[in-house]
Amino acid sequence: MDLRIHTRESVAQMLRGRGINPTHQRIEIGLALFENPRHSSADEILALVNARHTEASKATVYNTLKLFVEKGMVRELIVDPNKVFYDSNTSVHHHFYDVITGELTDIPAEGVHIDGLPSLPPGSITEGIDVIVRIRQGH
Amino acid sequence: MDLRIHTRESVAQMLRGRGINPTHQRIEIGLALFENPRHSSADEILALVNARHTEASKATVYNTLKLFVEKGMVRELIVDPNKVFYDSNTSVHHHFYDVITGELTDIPAEGVHIDGLPSLPPGSITEGIDVIVRIRQGH
DNA sequence: ATTCGGATTAGACAAAGTCAAAATTATAAA
DNA sequence: TTTATAATTTTGACTTTGTCTAATCCGAAT
Incomplete structure (x- = not known):
């Protein structure tokens, strides 16, 4: 995109x-x-x-x-229990997901680091890493 | 658990x-x-x-x-487009998800660090952070 | 014009989950 | 013990998302 x-x-x-x-x-x-x-x-x-x-x-x-x-x-x-969303932005990025409204917001990948993940199970390859921060309004 | x-x-x-x-x-x-x-x-x-x-x-x-x-x-x-899974392990941890077989494997949270996430949208609170490493056997 | 394969379609179907109303069970009060 | 009340469970119809099959359509190349 x-x-x-x-x-x-x-x-x-x-x-x-x-x-x-x-x-x-x-x-x-x-x-x-x-x-x-x-x-x-x-x-x-x-x-x-x-x-x-x-x-x-x-x-x-x-x-x-x-x-x-x-x-x-x-x-x-895959963030909503009911339906799949399609994201036309294929560059690496993550998401906020409002569990009440269902609203999705991008989190740019720049600056986000994930480390310490164990190695993959033998023989497998990565399809992708999803990071979803589930949020809600309120106190 | x-x-x-x-x-x-x-x-x-x-x-x-x-x-x-x-x-x-x-x-x-x-x-x-x-x-x-x-x-x-x-x-x-x-x-x-x-x-x-x-x-x-x-x-x-x-x-x-x-x-x-x-x-x-x-x-x-929420990792499978078809159904919700319930995890009786409520301690913080992440998952490998085999997109072909549907198999889920725990990733202990120890040692995994995520940093650089932006601050939450104003007025919102975190429900949780899901990290899902999608894998497949091959190639 | 004819053929062939890919693409599209309608509509029946399946799976996951929800819902409202009725029935059951438990609780507590008289 | 009876009665009233609230909580829980059940049934079965229903909704939504997505899939499947068989028929049809379309387009390119004979």
């Missing part, structure tokens, strides 16, 4: 760059993901994409999000 | 200590949680509790687990 303006063409480029065939639906879904700075659930993406005209079905949205995750275009966030 | 043998009586004590009325069902559910060193899902607890005789309904298991979490008797782990 970066701060450029995203157009259908720029999203198509991004898809090609990852070896993804840039179909109409995938472009619309990519656009919805990257235009929205926030962390969206599959349902929100489905609603966004079909807000003007109906562009993609539920199955396609789910399939496409899974494809994007596999190809490293978006990051899956 | 500790390494003592857990009996119905010791679980009842633990419940009283947290201000929870120790009913038959709650004791059975507590026993299932604390006898099993592993990280169990609600469904697994339901099955465990009713393995011999039918002891508690689905609703009661869900209600009771929620109650236990509120009272700090168990910790909720």
Whole structure:
């Protein structure tokens, strides 16, 4: 993710760059993901994409999000017991998660250090490290 | 959680200590949680509790687990997109999570340091910090 | 035009969890 | 002991999120 303006063409480029065939639906879904700075659930993406005209079905949205995750275009966030969030910011960073409102806020990775983690179980490789600071309003 | 043998009586004590009325069902559910060193899902607890005789309904298991979490008797782990795990170890520690098998392994907190986290958003308090190292076998 | 494979779709389905109302159990008071 | 009251549990319907299958559609290349 970066701060450029995203157009259908720029999203198509991004898809090609990852070896993804840039179909109409995938472009619309990519656009919805990257235009929205926030962390969206599959349902929100489905609603966004079909807000003007109906562009993609539920199955396609789910399939496409899974494809994007596999190809490293978006990051899956598992913080809410009910639904998965998709983060279009794939650079290393962490999150505050408000357990009451469900709101997610980025924590930039700069300056955050984690050390003392034990070595991985033999034969395994790291998929990623999630640091989630669960917060709530109040005293 | 500790390494003592857990009996119905010791679980009842633990419940009283947290201000929870120790009913038959709650004791059975507590026993299932604390006898099993592993990280169990609600469904697994339901099955465990009713393995011999039918002891508690689905609703009661869900209600009771929620109650236990509120009272700090168990910790909720949100790492799997499908289900919540309940960890009877409430001391500070982190987890390896095998994204393929779903297996969870404890990482003792001793020696693990996290620093450089920004201050919390104003007015908020920490509920806890989850560090999840996602791993897979391979390649 | 025809074929072939990839992509999309509808709609049925599954799993996890919630909820409201009724039934049960325990507690305490009369 | 009866009665009243509160707490707990249960049933079963329901919601939400996500998956699956089979049919269809689309697009590129014969």
